[in-house]
Amino acid sequence: MGCSPSYARRFSYDDKKGGFQKEWSKSNQSEKVSPGSRTKIINRDGGSCLRCGLEDDAALEVHHVLPVSQGGTNDDQNLATLCSHCHEAAHGGSKTSGKTVYEQGDFRDWIQETDRCFEERSESLGSRQMKISDY
Ligand SMILES: [Zn+2]
Structure with missing residues (x-):
């Protein structure tokens, strides 16, 4: 038949997912936190x-305090709950930039000194689709 099996493999995450594809190809071993661990x-x-302090479960993600690319693990003590907006902020505005809060100073200081981001969130609700930590 005229059905090409390779076609199905050529899928790609579109622009909506941003740099997800890049992150995926770069490191497919331990970046992802299992659903059980996330919970x-x-x-x-x-x-x-x-x-x-956002309590919207749909927007909550698990952040690696020390990035996996720098030797971070999926151990509990290296994971922290952040909403999608704060998660992005923790990575310097882009989850795939490789630049993280860890490099800017202590994570605990960062979450305490930062302004509440409820206002900012209103403009970034679109990022709710990017629940990459669920994988
Ligand atoms: Zn937040």
Whole structure:
């Protein structure tokens, strides 16, 4: 038949997913936190974003305090609950830039000194689709 099997493999994440494709190809081993681990970390952190206190589960993600690319692990102590907005901020505005809060100073200081981001969130609700930590 005229059906090409290779066609299906040529899928790609479109612009909506931003740099997801890049991150995926760069490191497909341990960047992703399992759903079970995600739930555990979020529960540990009180079910809310450590930075802004948002309690919207759909927007919560698990952040690697020390990036996997720098030797970080999926151990509990290296994971922290952030909403999608704060997560992006933790990575210097882009989850795939490789620049993280860790390089800018202590993560705990960062989440405490930063302004609440409820106002900012209104303009970034589109990022709710980017639940990459769910994979
Ligand atoms: Zn937040």
